[in-house]
Amino acid sequence: MGEKTSATDPLPPGLYIVAGPIGNLADLSPRAADWLRRADIIACEDTRVSATLLRAAGSDRPMTPYHDHSDERARARLLARMADRAVVLLSDAGTPLISDPGYRLVRGAHEAGITVTTAPGPCAAIAALSIAGLPSDRFLFAGFLPAKRAARTTELRTLATMPATLLFYESGPRLAAMLLDAAATLGARDAAVARELTKRHEELRRGTLGDLATHYADAPEPKGEIVVLIGPPSAAQSATAADLDTALLAALATMPAGRAAASVSAALGLPRATVYARALELKAG
Template identity: 70%
Template sequence: MISAPPDETETAPDAGAERLPPGLYIVAGPIGNLEDLSPRAARYLRQADIVACEDTRVTAKLLRAAGSDRPMLPYHEHSAAHVEERLLERMARESVALVSDAGTPLVSDPGHGLVRAARERGLAVTTAPGPSAAITALSVSGLPTDRFLFAGFLPAKATARDKAISAVAGVPATLIFYETGPRLAATLTAMAAALGGRQAAVARELTKRHEELVSGSLPELAERYAGTEPKGEIVLLVGPPEAEVSSADALDQALRTALLTMPAGKAAASVAAALGVPRSEVYARALELKA
């Protein structure tokens, strides 16, 4: 079911105490600098009937900056099902603004289930777009921006983390991760081992007073951050694989498929002809894969 946003123009004036029409308003806040709060987002926070948020202490500062005195209701990943149902019931007759602790809600934050349920019930869903740490970091990283994959936080356990890194290793795009200071060094070391010397960047405390972006190869960054636990919010970006890495992945995939039904010699000849690669090179790789 398609839900339409409230009937309002882009230049709608601030109506003071006037309330927004019923529905869900996804409001992007700053990722660190309060000057990045948009006028539209501030107006939504003043005119909503209630503000659903992760941490009321964090959101209280945002509401003060917006000049809002609206009541808050905690809504986060540990919220019980009845909290979401309560919000949906209120959306039918009131306006509910959804914010996260920083940046655009739902980006590595809870809330997609709430949005889906609201749309399924035909409730109005709209947004006041704004900052996102992932996009902000990408824009200043110097890495390719034509294609990118946002992968959020990696698993905490080493085995699961390494498996997750391997799963995206062949993606021909810049990879974007969120990471914590205590885990950064171990993650960079694991990435250097799995992804080699790809170019990467560590963006920290974006838009804040101590903003920092350090770029280099993965081994260089792993060495720089070894034994350290940098503070603040961190975005880790990894450039796409070089063309030859992608070609190697394509060769391995084609060989593995061919070897399911052919001996090594025939598989090598078939794949070599299809990919335009010397047969001797393909045959040597076929023997490695079989071993």
Template identity: 60%
Template sequence: MPDSTISNSPLPGLYIVATPIGNLGDISARAASVLARADLIAAEDTRVTAKLLSHLGLRVPMTPYHDHSDERTRAALVAQMADKVVVLVSDAGTPLISDPGYKLVRDARAAGRLVITLPGPCAAIAAITLSGLPSDRFLFAGFLPSKAKARADTIAEFAGLRASLVFYESGPRLGASLAALAGGLGNRDAAVAREITKLYEECVTGPLAELAARYAEATPKGEIVIVVAPPADGVAEEADDATIDTALRAALAEQPVAKAAKEVAKRFGRDRHDLYARALTLKGGE
């Protein structure tokens, strides 16, 4: 099949276009070509996308498409894909990566529309390359919950994974999130990358506890990505009783008491019988 995205007349359908995460020079020639030939751009925030279009010298009709867009909005866009080139963009980076869009792609496919992706910048991938942490296996987890208990429960779900963990975060929440990660995962190596591709790009590395202390009071600006190393092989993680209870609750939500106690005991180097008794208490208190 010929590549319709670099011809003068792209075929009608949905084009998922990655845009710069900071430096506008990172827009690809292919992405710029499709934007120039689009009949309509579905943008997370039309004001943000307007700046990119101005940089490229383009004037293309836009319509909002974001987390609050309803089924009727999606249906209207899918209908236009029958004979028009509809481009989906987020404010920055690759659409659908912690951004709205998967429902639009799903509905377009269900309607038999052409769906093409134009890969490009992604903050999560860029941060992994900057971090110097293992990149052969990783999990992208988006934003952690804002409430302390939900955040701790979420972290506990990831604790046993033998993979690097990647989170998006904002400046005001960074210190609390790093402290929660240190408490739930142990003092693993980590990296905080921010302002990627921009003038003040930086990537600060170190143990989670050290990073949590660094950002406890200092609130950095810009878009932030946290990368956390996987647990060390054969080394039990250190944790206080509150962290153990959080891990047990998360395990009990998915497994019987005995299996949950065994899993958490192995992970933290604790006595299985003690944790079995603790798990029974937690289970009984629910």
């Protein structure tokens, strides 16, 4: 997108994705601050949160809410404005579209022939990965796991054989339970919990999933934004998961799920409850 050279000129019409700080206002890039001052409209999750950032950037541009609960009409109104105005999309913290529904607005802009560009910057998941000391050549960001234990465990099993470091966002009240389920489902893997990144009380705690689960089960409920990172499976863990599915598929061809799980559990020395849950998943297709 061709911008004017003068910082006082308005931005050309289009959609501008602006990454804001994840805690430290000094991390707002000069280019992002410039866009916040020159845009016609700032679309943001929470105008009260964004007002602090706009003041720091010296911006007095009007704001309009755009968030998880915005409907199709709100999106259509924003897209219509982009025909002759510059609209900035700003999240409460970090890079828009990471674990939020902004992609629908971006997709709509592309479909309408509207130019989309970005001022890249902070992202909690990437910041955590950069300091965790876990393999970073291949990683998968999986957002928030389900709140209920059964659904959370099912999702973890789905990711169990992924040959990559797994990244999740989590809340303080659910962290201990999530780590316990991850340790039970994924086994002894290296992991890390990053909290309050770039803020005064930034914390990174490393260890095995079991170590971290034990720590947070006994510790006071953590505060702030949290990223959980789980290292990839070892060769032995990957082989066990593959062997489990192979054995279960063979057993399910001749017997019901309960008997198949009991047989495979005994043969592989795995917990029957874990094997039975996987048998039900495979049986459901």
